[in-house]
Amino acid sequence: MINKEEFRKKVILSAGQIFSHYGFKKTSMEEIAKALKMGKSSIYYYFESKEDIFEAVVLYEANILRNDLTTAIKSVESPIDKMKKYVFVRMKSFEKLSNYYNAIFDKNLDHFDFIETIREKYDREELAILRLIIYHGERKKVFNVVNSEYTAMAIQTTLKGLEVPLFWKKKEVNIENRLNAILDVLFYGIVKK
Amino acid sequence: MINKEEFRKKVILSAGQIFSHYGFKKTSMEEIAKALKMGKSSIYYYFESKEDIFEAVVLYEANILRNDLTTAIKSVESPIDKMKKYVFVRMKSFEKLSNYYNAIFDKNLDHFDFIETIREKYDREELAILRLIIYHGERKKVFNVVNSEYTAMAIQTTLKGLEVPLFWKKKEVNIENRLNAILDVLFYGIVKK
């Protein structure tokens, strides 16, 4: 097709859907290929590996979310709740990547209630990983691709970032600054700025 | 635990969730076991095979749907649309088994529009299989467990049943009779009456 980069995007969109539903491990190259109406081996002309595709998908989705959130911050007028709602809605677009989607919505918790709930049950390290899972989708990524340099770095970064307060819900603070801090923590090292 | 039959139900409920999300093939015994906090091999004390579990799940879900639909028929007062709506809502409870869930709702089609859409694209045999897929969930069941006697029979029965009109949408008929006929076709041989 016309353009190599354009074709990569096609793959990202198509594979992203499959990944988001089945997770990294359960998604096979053959499945991705079939969705693209291609031979399995042809994909390797555009991507180095399955991980490579997944990485591209996560990057793509994370970038969208980052932009959405940034826009959200700018468009906030004042009340916390309004903003929370806005951010929450935007979150959904990213959560489609997440297997925790159901856990969140089945229980009718919003994103923040959900995080606060699990927060009580896990210690810091586990929570950090959970956050990574929730925001960067794909529990499977953590468990199956953990040996990749890239992911290992992302986890490390997230662990460090734990110092930045994530939970502002009931506190009065400068929200804009805080959200920006969170964005930095969440996406530092994940999304090229 | 207390009761062998009770434990089977626990498995059905738990495994059902996993099956409904990942399909038959992509769901592993280990996953089912982990969800039950058991060793993989222990499950074989209660079920003969993976197929056996899946069959139990489908039976369980189909029975619920059958009951719901039967109730729906009885509670219908008159207008077609009201009934369609009611049945449609009930359908959802079963559709969670179906991988076509997204196809239906992403496109904002209702169940009947959806079926009519695909009807134009497929011949009778394919349509029959599609129906089986849609109503009994699990595309994977058809493609991967097709060698099981049980499923083969179900497909045969469904093929035969094609003579009973499924699409009454724009026609004036005795709805109650027709729905009953459909129920018989759909579940004959699948759900023990």
Place this chain on the structure above:
DNA sequence: GAATTGTCGACCAGTTTATTCGAATGCATT
């Protein structure tokens, strides 16, 4: 304390999987 009921880890044979590679196909330029 023996018999039954339930659980599990280790293991196996068969299958699936990601990835490679060389050959085939198009497709433009000379």
Place this chain on the structure above:
DNA sequence: AATGCATTCGAATAAACTGGTCGACAATTC
């Protein structure tokens, strides 16, 4: 038409995974 380059694919493979078995152990019941 011959050359070179860009794409696609089928076949092959080594590694990982899978459903299912089996015998040993633990718990419960008699």
